[in-house]
Amino acid sequence: MERVDQNRGARVWGAIDAAARLDGASPSLRYAVVACAEALSAVGAGLSMSPDAGPYEPLLATMPDVGALEELQFTLGQGPSADAIASGAPVLAADLSGFDAVSRWPAFAPAAARHGVRGIFAFPIGAGAARIGALSVYRRQPGPLGGDQILDALVYADAVFVLALDDRHGLSADLDQVIDAAFTARRAEVHQAAGFVAAQQRVSVTDALALLRAHAFSSGRPLHRVATDVMAGHLYLDGDHHGATANGSDGRGDPPGRDPDPPWSDGPDKQESEQTENEEEDER
Numbered sequence: 001m002e003r004v005d006q007n008r009g010a011r012v013w014g015a016i017d018a019a020a021r022l023d024g025a026s027p028s029l030r031y032a033v034v035a036c037a038e039a040l041s042a043v044g045a046g047l048s049m050s051p052d053a054g055p056y057e058p059l060l061a062t063m064p065d066v067g068a069l070e071e072l073q074f075t076l077g078q079g080p081s082a083d084a085i086a087s088g089a090p091v092l093a094a095d096l097s098g099f100d101a102v103s104r105w106p107a108f109a110p111a112a113a114r115h116g117v118r119g120i121f122a123f124p125i126g127a128g129a130a131r132i133g134a135l136s137v138y139r140r141q142p143g144p145l146g147g148d149q150i151l152d153a154l155v156y157a158d159a160v161f162v163l164a165l166d167d168r169h170g171l172s173a174d175l176d177q178v179i180d181a182a183f184t185a186r187r188a189e190v191h192q193a194a195g196f197v198a199a200q201q202r203v204s205v206t207d208a209l210a211l212l213r214a215h216a217f218s219s220g221r222p223l224h225r226v227a228t229d230v231m232a233g234h235l236y237l238d239g240d241h242h243g244a245t246a247n248g249s250d251g252r253g254d255p256p257g258r259d260p261d262p263p264w265s266d267g268p269d270k271q272e273s274e275q276t277e278n279e280e281e282d283e284r
Contacts, residue, residue: 012155015039029163033060033135036156040149042137043117046070047160048081049125049133056085056133057190065115066138072111075216075223079108084122084134090150091122095142107217118142121150123157125164135160193227197237211237 013027015035020027029047037045044066050056057074061067073079080091083104093101096109096118112120119139126132135157145153190212191205198208212230215237216223229235 008151008155012039012152012159016156016159027163029160030060032156032160032163034062036135036153037062037137039152039156040121040137040145041139043140045135045137046081047125047133047135048074048085049164050085050131056082059133065117069108069112069115069117069120069138070136071222072217073108075213076105076107077213078105079112080105080120080122081134081136084124084136085131088124088126088131090124090154091120092145092150093120093122094144095119097142116140121145121153123153125157125161127161132161132164189231190224190227193230196230201238 012035015038016027016032019031019035019038023031025031033045033047037043044062046058046062046066046069047060048056048070049059058067058070061070069079070081073081080093084091093109095101096105096112101109112118117138117140119142120136121139122134122136124131124134135153137153190209193212194205194209196208197203197211198205201208201211203211212223212226215221215235216226219226226235230237
């Protein structure tokens with residue numbers, strides 16, 4: 001059994017190296033994802049990561065449809081990749097149009113089907129309690145993976161973990177060195193926007209993130225772009241999950257004529273109430 005596992009590992013690393021050599025590059029996270037998709041006869045594969053035990057976010061995808069579905073899982077907070085990270089166990093969704101999948105992921109499963117994806121198989125990345133992400137493969141046709149394919153996918157997930165830690169050929173726990181600047185900047189902007197909305201609406205950061213996700217899903221826009229609009233002052237989100245522009249045209253800014261009260265103000269309603277009370281005192 002040990003010999004078989006060694007052969008499998010050698011084959012996986014050889015495939016990653018071969019994919020990198022086609023571009024004249026060294027093995028990296030991207031080539032591990034590409035090689036995994038090819039090995040499992042998948043239409044594509046995606047990599048989502050959570051560098052500091054926070055929310056997972058999409059990092060790499062081999063094709064636009066896969067990237068869109070990885071992004072959608074981040075927006076909705078549901079899907080095989082999210083469950084694989086949360087549970088630390090593989091999540092094998094062989095038929096996303098089936099009753100079980102639709103019940104488990106009521107928003108995500110139908111969206112995946114609309115993208116022509118019928119099966120998603122997500123494998124957690126990490127060691128022990130250290131979970132940093134999920135490697136997910138996407139298939140057009142429904143049906144389970146074979147036993148050897150599952151074992152291969154687990155080895156690819158291990159390879160991704162090693163590559164994430166082995167930046168510049170030296171083991172490092174600093175995953176920020178592995179995750180590119182665009183990913184880090186996007187992640188920071190989403191959480192900055194959540195904090196801004198939380199203060200503006202006097203809600204928790206968790207509820208504010210839900211507001212951002214709800215608007216992203218209903219408007220069909222990536223979450224990080226919604227966050228960018230919020231931080232730029234182009235989008236105002238209220239507690240009913242609605243957003244409006246300054247001109248009220250497309251849901252991306254302050255409602256017409258509205259100047260949202262800063263978090264430290266008592267707001268116009270309270271000021272009006274106090275004015276009414278003062279007038280009643282004068283009449284007495």
